[in-house]
Amino acid sequence: MGVRDYLAQKSGSERLERTGIAGFTTYADINRSWEYSSESPTTYLEDGSSVEDHVVLNPVTLSIEGVVADIFESPEPLTQQVQSLTSNIGGINSYLPSRTQSQAQRVQSVINQANQSTSQLDSLIDSGVSPLNITGDQSSAGNLQEKFIDKMESLHKSKQTCSIDMPYRTFNNMRINSVSFTKDNQNDVLTFNMTATEIRVAEQASSDISNLLSDPSAALNGQTEGETDKGTQEGEPVNQSLLSVFLGG
């Protein structure tokens, strides 16, 4: 089937969602979920009553079940653009300003270019060249499934956090807790199950109290003083053997 025939098809497959995981974008038929939770611990008072006046937010957890294959369809943008150029079955032009000669020539050259490119692709396909060699990622670093596994493995070993794009949200500082892979050799796809948790890091803050508590009592012997910079020195060279020093000489 050539490219032109493919583009002429009305896309009947269900819409595939794009999910970004640590910069790796997968077109995958996925099952995804994420959870927000919080706790209100009970604190008992002296009179026996209780209050729940603390709300503790738990880190966001999410899970993704997806599929990584080597050939992905992205028909809609390409179809719309090429079809609009090559199969214009009619339009209302009466209200448009009339094109100048150079504009008309430019439009025609773009249409010719699209036609030429699709004809070239068709001729290559007819001659037996695999479509995989024409389009897509031409790097020699392995196929898409292997790249995905490499990415997940490097995140796991380096203990790094990453950003994960979900529908309507992007989650930053996510630590992928577990990811399991299943290779389906019949359909040549890689199925994965992943869970991730948000990492939250405490921010340290310190302040110098020496200005507030400068020498409140002589008995403290200056324990609340700030650091005194004694300047730069080279030290005094000592002409003495180390052994004699150790032996107490």
Added chain:
Amino acid sequence: MRRLGNLGTETVQRHTVLFEDDELIVHLRFFPTIQRWTIGAEFRGRRVHNKSLAVGVLHIREYNLPFDFYCTDNSGNGLDPFQLTDFADGRCSLYLLEPDDMRDIRGVEVPL
């Protein structure tokens, strides 16, 4: 080996020692409640925190640094520095061991 000077009676001191074409920051601190001096050092991104000073021992052997600290009791009693005035009065002396000294002690080259 060099003897560090200008060790006054301040409880928290910071000394900058010119060492191996770089700077070695030495932090000295005195704790009057436990009568103890501690030493810390920063050199080329590595830091040692609050080692208690004692007479007659090397203090940071396990850090594999190209230097170490040695303290002596000049009164001959073998007492660790425990007073605020020990270094200022000269009862105790603090020495910085250099890479040549560390090489003699360990018997191998030391990483700078």
